Amino acid sequence: MKRFFGSQADDYTWTLQKGAAFVRNFAGGFTDYTGSREENISRLRSAFKATDAIVIGAGAGLSTAAGFTYSGERFKKYFFDFQERFGIRDMYSGGFYPFPDEETRWAWWARNIYFNRYVDAPKPVYQDLLALVKNKDYFVITTNVDHQFQRAGFAKQRLFYTQGDYGLFQSATGKIKQTYDNEKWVMEAMAAQGFIRDEQGRFQMPQDGRISLRIPQKLIPVCPDDGSPVAMNLRADETFVEDAGWHAAADRYAAYLSAHEGRKILFFEIGVGANTPMIIKYPFWAMTAENPQALYACLNFDEAICPEKIRIRSICIDGDSSDVLSAIV
Numbered sequence: 001m002k003r004f005f006g007s008q009a010d011d012y013t014w015t016l017q018k019g020a021a022f023v024r025n026f027a028g029g030f031t032d033y034t035g036s037r038e039e040n041i042s043r044l045r046s047a048f049k050a051t052d053a054i055v056i057g058a059g060a061g062l063s064t065a066a067g068f069t070y071s072g073e074r075f076k077k078y079f080f081d082f083q084e085r086f087g088i089r090d091m092y093s094g095g096f097y098p099f100p101d102e103e104t105r106w107a108w109w110a111r112n113i114y115f116n117r118y119v120d121a122p123k124p125v126y127q128d129l130l131a132l133v134k135n136k137d138y139f140v141i142t143t144n145v146d147h148q149f150q151r152a153g154f155a156k157q158r159l160f161y162t163q164g165d166y167g168l169f170q171s172a173t174g175k176i177k178q179t180y181d182n183e184k185w186v187m188e189a190m191a192a193q194g195f196i197r198d199e200q201g202r203f204q205m206p207q208d209g210r211i212s213l214r215i216p217q218k219l220i221p222v223c224p225d226d227g228s229p230v231a232m233n234l235r236a237d238e239t240f241v242e243d244a245g246w247h248a249a250a251d252r253y254a255a256y257l258s259a260h261e262g263r264k265i266l267f268f269e270i271g272v273g274a275n276t277p278m279i280i281k282y283p284f285w286a287m288t289a290e291n292p293q294a295l296y297a298c299l300n301f302d303e304a305i306c307p308e309k310i311r312i313r314s315i316c317i318d319g320d321s322s323d324v325l326s327a328i329v
Helices: 013-024 037-050 060-065 072-086 102-117 125-133 148-152 183-193 244-259 281-290 308-313 321-328
Strands: 053-058 138-142 159-161 164-171 179-181 230-234 265-270 294-300 314-318
Touching: 013 244, 013 281, 037 294, 037 314, 037 321, 053 125, 053 244, 053 281, 060 125, 060 321, 072 102, 102 164, 102 183, 125 148, 125 321, 138 244, 159 244, 265 281, 281 294, 281 308, 294 308, 294 321, 308 314
Parallel strands: 053 138, 053 265, 138 159, 265 294, 294 314
Antiparallel strands: 164 179, 164 230
């Protein structure tokens, strides 16, 4: 039996139920003030030293602070031709664009995957976060799909990517409950577009700036099991594949929370916006409210709030994650 408020957990869905119940039954206001910026940074630094366990809940804001921006100069640098041809203005919206053929669509995805999954973030935000927790008992739940936690050195067994991974393909229908590593395909598709590897093996724009908007038809990826079309393993609808690895990570997260129930624990939310608050934000509020030994910290740009009910045990810091984490380290 899956738990709701019991003590045995076999997956993490009870945390979603707990968060939903907390918000549904919530009576009271919210606050964005739990002390001055300097006081909050000092409190958070002390919390890292004093707590028994740390649960990191990371959203898109953390990767944005690390330099993984989806628009602006970074977008223009790598997708200028898609912008000129199709009017696409950012990497996110481009994922939904009705490209004229599969060769063009998969050329787009090869670049999107490569520059958001197979390269290191421009700023050492993830490394700074690891420095804070590497000698601690920690676990990470994240809606990010860019693999930056593992690239920075976080232990794979302490990570739960709830929304998928840019590095994985799945059957487009979702009927085959497996995922497939796409690194080899991505590297071939990048080379086919004309990108050149530098001395470190990283793909860069060729000096003449000439790259292709399409890949050869033979490079269009298909499912290795039955030759059917593939899709990105990104949660967008009911076809999203939660494979064996996903379920194992969900179980490890649930088991971690169960093992630390009632103990001194820091729920550290970073860069979580309003798109999917039910995965991290609401459960963190609920678990903090019910555990007198728990502390909730929210680090976010213009969105650092907490319920008044847990204000006395909350730390809300409005600011750039890169600046705050480097200050704490």
